[in-house]
Amino acid sequence: MCRVYYTPLPRGGKVLTVDTMNANVKKVDYAVRGPIVQRAVQIEKELKEGVKKPFEEVIKANIGDAHAMGQRPITFFRQVMALCTYPQLLDDNKFPEDAKNRARRILQSCGGNSIGAYTTSQGIECVRHDVANYIQRRDGGIPSDPDNIYLTTGASDGIVTILKLLTAGEGRTRTGVMISIPQYPLYSASIAELGAVQVNYYLNEEKCWSLDISELQRSLQAAREHCNPRVLCIINPGNPTGQVQSRQCIEDVIQFAAKENLFLMADEVYQDNVYAEGCEFHSFKKVLFEMGPEYSSKVELVSFHSTSKCYMGECGFRGGYMEVINMDPEVKAQLTKLVSVRLCPPAPGQALMDLVVNSPKPGEPSYQTFMMERTAILSALAEKAKLTEEILNTVPGIRCNPVQGAMYSFPCITLPERAINEAKAKGQAPDMFYCMKLLEETGICLVPGSGFGQREGTYHFRMTILPPTDKLKILLNKLKEFHQKFTQQYS
Amino acid sequence: MCRVYYTPLPRGGKVLTVDTMNANVKKVDYAVRGPIVQRAVQIEKELKEGVKKPFEEVIKANIGDAHAMGQRPITFFRQVMALCTYPQLLDDNKFPEDAKNRARRILQSCGGNSIGAYTTSQGIECVRHDVANYIQRRDGGIPSDPDNIYLTTGASDGIVTILKLLTAGEGRTRTGVMISIPQYPLYSASIAELGAVQVNYYLNEEKCWSLDISELQRSLQAAREHCNPRVLCIINPGNPTGQVQSRQCIEDVIQFAAKENLFLMADEVYQDNVYAEGCEFHSFKKVLFEMGPEYSSKVELVSFHSTSKCYMGECGFRGGYMEVINMDPEVKAQLTKLVSVRLCPPAPGQALMDLVVNSPKPGEPSYQTFMMERTAILSALAEKAKLTEEILNTVPGIRCNPVQGAMYSFPCITLPERAINEAKAKGQAPDMFYCMKLLEETGICLVPGSGFGQREGTYHFRMTILPPTDKLKILLNKLKEFHQKFTQQYS
Ligand SMILES: Cc1ncc(COP(=O)(O)O)c(C=O)c1O
Ligand SMILES: Cc1ncc(COP(=O)(O)O)c(C=O)c1O
Numbered sequence: 001m002c003r004v005y006y007t008p009l010p011r012g013g014k015v016l017t018v019d020t021m022n023a024n025v026k027k028v029d030y031a032v033r034g035p036i037v038q039r040a041v042q043i044e045k046e047l048k049e050g051v052k053k054p055f056e057e058v059i060k061a062n063i064g065d066a067h068a069m070g071q072r073p074i075t076f077f078r079q080v081m082a083l084c085t086y087p088q089l090l091d092d093n094k095f096p097e098d099a100k101n102r103a104r105r106i107l108q109s110c111g112g113n114s115i116g117a118y119t120t121s122q123g124i125e126c127v128r129h130d131v132a133n134y135i136q137r138r139d140g141g142i143p144s145d146p147d148n149i150y151l152t153t154g155a156s157d158g159i160v161t162i163l164k165l166l167t168a169g170e171g172r173t174r175t176g177v178m179i180s181i182p183q184y185p186l187y188s189a190s191i192a193e194l195g196a197v198q199v200n201y202y203l204n205e206e207k208c209w210s211l212d213i214s215e216l217q218r219s220l221q222a223a224r225e226h227c228n229p230r231v232l233c234i235i236n237p238g239n240p241t242g243q244v245q246s247r248q249c250i251e252d253v254i255q256f257a258a259k260e261n262l263f264l265m266a267d268e269v270y271q272d273n274v275y276a277e278g279c280e281f282h283s284f285k286k287v288l289f290e291m292g293p294e295y296s297s298k299v300e301l302v303s304f305h306s307t308s309k310c311y312m313g314e315c316g317f318r319g320g321y322m323e324v325i326n327m328d329p330e331v332k333a334q335l336t337k338l339v340s341v342r343l344c345p346p347a348p349g350q351a352l353m354d355l356v357v358n359s360p361k362p363g364e365p366s367y368q369t370f371m372m373e374r375t376a377i378l379s380a381l382a383e384k385a386k387l388t389e390e391i392l393n394t395v396p397g398i399r400c401n402p403v404q405g406a407m408y409s410f411p412c413i414t415l416p417e418r419a420i421n422e423a424k425a426k427g428q429a430p431d432m433f434y435c436m437k438l439l440e441e442t443g444i445c446l447v448p449g450s451g452f453g454q455r456e457g458t459y460h461f462r463m464t465i466l467p468p469t470d471k472l473k474i475l476l477n478k479l480k481e482f483h484q485k486f487t488q489q490y491s
Numbered sequence: 492m493c494r495v496y497y498t499p500l501p502r503g504g505k506v507l508t509v510d511t512m513n514a515n516v517k518k519v520d521y522a523v524r525g526p527i528v529q530r531a532v533q534i535e536k537e538l539k540e541g542v543k544k545p546f547e548e549v550i551k552a553n554i555g556d557a558h559a560m561g562q563r564p565i566t567f568f569r570q571v572m573a574l575c576t577y578p579q580l581l582d583d584n585k586f587p588e589d590a591k592n593r594a595r596r597i598l599q600s601c602g603g604n605s606i607g608a609y610t611t612s613q614g615i616e617c618v619r620h621d622v623a624n625y626i627q628r629r630d631g632g633i634p635s636d637p638d639n640i641y642l643t644t645g646a647s648d649g650i651v652t653i654l655k656l657l658t659a660g661e662g663r664t665r666t667g668v669m670i671s672i673p674q675y676p677l678y679s680a681s682i683a684e685l686g687a688v689q690v691n692y693y694l695n696e697e698k699c700w701s702l703d704i705s706e707l708q709r710s711l712q713a714a715r716e717h718c719n720p721r722v723l724c725i726i727n728p729g730n731p732t733g734q735v736q737s738r739q740c741i742e743d744v745i746q747f748a749a750k751e752n753l754f755l756m757a758d759e760v761y762q763d764n765v766y767a768e769g770c771e772f773h774s775f776k777k778v779l780f781e782m783g784p785e786y787s788s789k790v791e792l793v794s795f796h797s798t799s800k801c802y803m804g805e806c807g808f809r810g811g812y813m814e815v816i817n818m819d820p821e822v823k824a825q826l827t828k829l830v831s832v833r834l835c836p837p838a839p840g841q842a843l844m845d846l847v848v849n850s851p852k853p854g855e856p857s858y859q860t861f862m863m864e865r866t867a868i869l870s871a872l873a874e875k876a877k878l879t880e881e882i883l884n885t886v887p888g889i890r891c892n893p894v895q896g897a898m899y900s901f902p903c904i905t906l907p908e909r910a911i912n913e914a915k916a917k918g919q920a921p922d923m924f925y926c927m928k929l930l931e932e933t934g935i936c937l938v939p940g941s942g943f944g945q946r947e948g949t950y951h952f953r954m955t956i957l958p959p960t961d962k963l964k965i966l967l968n969k970l971k972e973f974h975q976k977f978t979q980q981y982s
Contacts, residue, residue, distance in 0.1 A: 015754040068602025082577035111559025116805040189832040263506040314607040316838030346837040347807030
């Protein structure tokens with residue numbers, strides 16, 4: 001039919017192989033949904049098929065997925081979402097007036113009054129206004145500009161987009177991204193995918209996973225030998241480590257970023273998840289502005305929030321926002337262009353984000369129920385945070401920092417020399433070996449510390465505190481028993 | 492506080508500027524939401540503020556956004572979505588039983604029976620099964636494997652992900668991606684962002700925007716001088732050009748891809764949008780398998796679908812899927828890992844995709860209403876496709892191919908020399924100059940052909956056929972009048 005002028009190389013085989021694919025993608029690691037979780041899914045299937053196991057069900061404490069662990073959605077949120085989805089329900093007197101008003105307001109901001117229309121790429125205008133108002137209220141009146149708000153497909157999307165903007169240069173001038181170790185693996189994965197340089201700074205496990213400026217300094221100095229570190233990422237409250245940063249620490253970090261010309265990314269998706277006494281959430285934005293114009297007019301900061309965590313746990317909706325502060329206007333125009341390529345974030349996620357930042361107010365019909373549900377969830381989490389720390393610390397060979405916030409504990413585990421050797425002989429990280437055994441023997445699914453990063457020679461696992469209290473107790477006691485048996489077996 | 496060991500370069504100014512940002516992102520162009528649309532939004536604000544204009548409203552015919560143009564959602568889809576969102580409604584006898592059954596089935600496949608839970612990264616299992624069944628039915632029984640289905644955040648997400656996997660090499664070995672000109676600008680934008688090489692092949696405007704293999708051959712040969720062309724992207728039915736490919740043409744393309752070792756990407760988001768007599772939608776998958784094992788066991792193909800187009804037009808939900816055929820298993824594992832980094836596509840979009848592929852069946856209570864709504868929308872579109880072609884072709888200086896499918900016409904416009912010169916003097920593409928004037932004088936918002944690519948020296952615009960028929964008529968007549976005036980003015 002048509003003459004071939006030139007014979008390409010991969011003749012015969014596949015066009016796309018692991019040898020000819022994007023090399024950066026190959027380098028991506030993602031432990032939270034890695035081999036342990038794949039095995040857990042398999043085991044669940046085996047159980048269903050009647051395969052006998054020493055347990056009846058898999059308990060997934062590997063991922064911060066509240067609803068999957070039985071948490072109920074907030075009634076008001078789902079009522080408004082149902083009204084937005086099927087506006088015929090606006091005539092139904094089973095729905096409270098405040099829910100209807102919220103739905104009407106959101107629909108009025110949608111093309112053709114439908115959440116089935118594309119929204120503007122930056123996000124629905126009235127939602128961005130509500131987000132700005134929320135931030136202003138939260139931060140004691142420090143103003144927030146709706147034009148600085150971008151709605152996102154979960155916080156993940158926003159984080160990747162900002163890292164993408166920041167990635168430039170080659171070799172020694174390649175962008176370095178400073179991330180805490182342990183970290184949430186979205187960061188390492190995105191850095192690998194973008195071909196940026198991962199620059200580790202270690203949190204201080206001895207001081208409750210706090211952040212030492214001297215360690216930031218060490219890390220930065222070392223990185224400057226081989227790349228151009230330009231970004232400092234902070235997760236507060238911390239995942240996987242559960243610490244809540246003090247106001248002083250945040251101020252020190254901002255000062256450091258200002259001095260060292262670092263772009264700040266503040267991942268604040270757990271901003272309502274603070275449990276420990278004496279701990280309080282301080283947003284980077286607020287602290288920045290309280291430090292006065294020398295800082296607030298200069299330091300470039302993007303902060304991220306999500307519908308997935310806090311008390312609502314609406315992960316499936318993929319709602320989120322970011323606020324960009326002091327971003328160069330030309331870069332901001334580039335950001336707006338970039339997000340427009342994918343058209344828009346999901347409209348239902350945007351609507352849900354709106355409800356989170358514009359929840360029922362005192363005097364509105366849904367206020368009491370809303371507050372009751374919210375408080376119940378947050379108190380249960382606080383209780384489970386405490387319970388987890390307490391029970392884990394009764395196990396010899398497990399040492400657990402207080403779970404001050406977020407949804408995870410990240411205890412340090414002592415593994416016997418023989419277990420470490422056996423794992424290494426198998427080519428496995430020792431804590432992966434441990435977690436895999438735990439899964440096979442008890443059905444408990446955790447993520448090994450090696451998936452998040454940890455100091456050489458230390459071992460950890462990450463466990464969510466999300467299972468219902470009674471299940472959590474069972475889990476913790478099984479874990480205790482397993483750890484003792486494991487230690488004996490390999491001693 | 493801490494000593495500075497090393498002074499980074501961008502001291503004083505911003506860390507992130509257009510000079511220090513990701514250079515690939517800077518190269519991205521995205522016309523569908525470019526300057527014309529920004530100006531349209533401004534004009535809308537001005538109208539609201541009472542600024543006098545020669546028109547009362549902006550008519551946005553720039554984007555394939557059906558609901559924004561007044562199309563109503565399919566009742567059944569929204570009922571099921573409301574039930575999934577607020578399951579208390581399952582007790583409400585206002586909802587038909589088939590809607591309730593669909594909702595129950597979807598919820599049972601969600602963690603904790605909530606669409607607020609993260610789904611598996613590849614997508615909800617029962618949805619992937621339903622997608623596979625749909626493809627099998629659509630393609631006359633050719634089997635489809637749910638393991639080959641990946642749910643996505645709109646088709647956009649799937650397309651970008653596959654292009655990402657395929658981008659590798661440096662300089663002369665850099666991946667080249669063949670795209671039709673005119674094209675849907677997601678492609679050029681993603682290629683620029685990934686730093687791949689855009690390889691243009693031109694559709695044949697004289698033959699109703701059909702695809703000539705000789706042109707593919709020319710384009711490929713030229714590209715092999717400077718890059719490694721490995722991917723061939725096809726949009727069928729076409730955006731912005733509205734053509735529907737013949738079965739023979741698809742077979743030729745597949746043969747060409749097989750011979751030349753090209754990875755095929757088939758963008759089939761308009762698969763239900765076929766209007767012209769004698770035209771029919773043939774999926775690449777079906778044709779590939781009908782060509783026998785020599786092809787069906789070899790050619791690598793990914794096809795894309797979406798909830799955004801066809802008769803449902805549910806753009807805001809960001810639902811979509813892709814089916815990967817003959818993908819190397821190791822690459823597939825890499826793909827699964829890659830999509831897991833962002834956790835999952837929006838669960839409501841997944842649920843909606845499920846309804847599209849598993850719509851009411853004969854005998855079910857919602858069947859008749861569903862079919863009535865679907866047919867009404869598709870017939871109206873067919874009528875508007877015809878109307879658009881007819882009216883545009885009455886205008887001297889406008890030549891419009893039949894709108895065989897999709898949602899757009901892409902007529903060729905003759906611009907007077909003086910207009911071209913004036914535009915160039917302003918540094919504007921001549922068709923941008925034309926569209927901007929059209930917007931200012933009539934309130935009609937179109938996208939200039941230069942945003943999609945066109946043969947040097949030709950000018951076009953893209954117009955959607957989505958406005959309601961009466962509005963569309965007004966629009967077309969205003970456009971006619973404008974074109975005549977414009978031609979006179981610059982002659
Ligand atoms: C610290 C942190 N950031 C971001 C995310 C991403 O959340 P999402 O994309 O669901 O908003 C998570 C999810 O667990 C997280 O823990
Ligand atoms: C040809 C084509 N492909 C893909 C898309 C992306 O659609 P979505 O991401 O909304 O599914 C569009 C949208 O207009 C399109 O026209």
